[in-house]
Amino acid sequence: MNVCSEQELDDLRMSVRGFLSVRQGEFLERAKTWDAPKIDLPCWQRISTELDVQGLAIPEEYGGHGYGLPELRIVLEECGRSLAPLPFLSTVVMAATALIASSDDEACDRYLPEIASGRLIATLAAVEKSGRWTPAEWETRADKCDDQWLITGTKYFVLDGAGADLCLVLAHTPAGLTLFEVEGRAPGLQCGDMSGLDLTRGYARVYFANTPARVVGPLGEGMAIVENVLENLRIGLAAEAVGAAERCLEMSVDYAKIRFQFGRAIGSFQAVKHLCADMFVQFEGARALLAEAALAGRDQPEKLPVLAAASFVECSRMFFFVARENIHLHGGIGFTWEHDAHLYFRRAKTTELVLGGPVVDYEAVLTKLGV
């Protein structure tokens, strides 16, 4: 696996930040118009042409750059910071991880170079009505008729499902849970938006009615793929959370310096100072945990399951705390539609709950620890 030096990581961060920061105003204004598409396709292609980051963590043999979580984390932090409407999490974290975990060379050959070059948007349809990552609850199944697998069922909370060219689907078969690939325009596939809290990210309901599908990886090996995807997804969501939380902290501190009441900047009052300090302390801790978890992904894979679970729950809870207090610190203006603070609040709560919420997430940590 290739490794970036500290300096290269900083350079990577700066170039992604530079690219996204000039567009951030536009991203956030767009999000505030209810019906805007949740993926900015031209921007997705542009970031591929200019920065070529989609393939950062995809192996070189499949057209990527062969780096790992420590590098991908930087890109995701920056996406979180600007709430960029780019399908990194769905395409690069969920779909690409599922493909790599499947060890299906043909499927990897077919799709990973397309993902790496920014030409393909892909997602993973896993959870169903409850949104929980408990495959036993899922009902979607695949049956083999003649030589063709057909999928029937409904998947929910499919990230970027509406715009995806490729939908990887986890479905039960007589051999057990299995990963399938379904082209976005396959017959019998229908997609509906789920209206949701997070205005910067689209979740879809995807219906399959005898939809033709191709098996990815070995039959019945879906559970192992779920585990792999969850690990990277936890790191990916935690990274977005850290990047977005850093922006919230900056917004708060900047505002506390320029907002005057009683003839002084509100940031000179201890009540305000201590709130900012609390945000900073939580943020620093969570960021450090995430950084170590991402490093473990490369250097100590045996530690990744526990550290990924711990950093997801810590970072997502920290993000919600910081996003909520950011609104408070801004006073009434922070509660308005026109202010950006609510977009971060919405993203924060969505992040905290999307894998089941803290009740489930803390249990996941204990499970990984064997408690």
Added chain:
Amino acid sequence: MTTELEAFADEVREFLDSNAKRRTAENRKVWGQGSDQVTIFRRERESRRSPEMRARREWLRARFDSGLGWICGPIEHGGRDLSSAHEILYETIESEYDVPDTSHLRMVGLNLVAPTILAHGTLRQCTQFIRPLFRGELIACQLFSEPGAGSDLAGLQTRARFDGTDWIVNGQKVWTSIAHCSDIGELLCRTDPAVAKHNGITAFLVDMDTPGIDVRPLRQMNGGAEFNEVYFTDVRVPDSRRLGPVNGGWPVALTTLMNERSSVGAEDSLAVNGALNIEWLTQLLDSLELRANPAARRRIAEIYVRRTTLDQLNAQLRRTVRSGRTPGPEASAGKLLNSRNVTEAAESISELLGPQMIADNGAWGTYGWSELLLCTPALRLLGGTDEILKNIIAERVLGLPKESSGGVARDGSR
């Protein structure tokens, strides 16, 4: 691991094998055996000449003489000038051995006073004190707080007047940990009451057996008496013991304080860590038959996640802070997280134990936790209160404006 680290690990094992016993099943801390007291501060007041203290001093000497006493320190003062990765490696390997617990000696003398001398002392002072501190020949305490100068440390009133040869010190210090076991103390005195409070302070290194120094124990709320009041009556301190310039003691104090905050946050040899790890907490769940109780499991998981978070923050701080360099105000974050973590952990464990926490029913691993609960209020006070640390973070890290505009300090300065 690099070959350099591997070679170092071999050296460490060789030293430990010939100077200490490896921990075995018999002498490892095992749930259900030995003392079940979980505590931060010792219950018993130690004496300077106790056999335990002698063993600790000898252990420091053995480490230092083998070149492992000050792994990150500069070579000219007996350090090895290696990276903090080496130091972490040493500690990891040492934890496999049964060695005297020198944590409270290291805490003040080696983590706080020695780096301050290195940063502000004359070459002669460095030579005179640093090596003996690391060799365990000298034990040091920190004579900072006063009854009227706690969070507002710069308001301290202990006076030092120069009589042409010596400084004559009069006043009172308080909350001085291990003063009764110490050979020297880092002392802050007011040397010019006429100027703004931060500009009239001078630091000294005082011999604790100088006539006129009276050390009296203070009993803490947990029942122990690890800290003291120290009275100074016409105590003579030679000018050669002045640390830094006359009236230039505030930057000296800040060096000590910044090191204190980072060490308290990073302190992982406190007794709590033997108990707040996941193995121990799982044992607790099992012994209380709460393994399947979701509320109890959530408490344990939160303790684990928060401790892991702090461990990683400390690991990062250690990588950036090398010996001889003063930790930045960011180090205060670790101290704040640590005191919150331990406080909340003690409260969570209280909830799991219920009545078994309030009176001793004789069952192992139950009432012993009450000691930890009784120690926790100190964590949010010592080494800078939560409130002071948050001010530091807000002003020096986040750049928020000072509150002082319009406020008048207690001593009349602005």
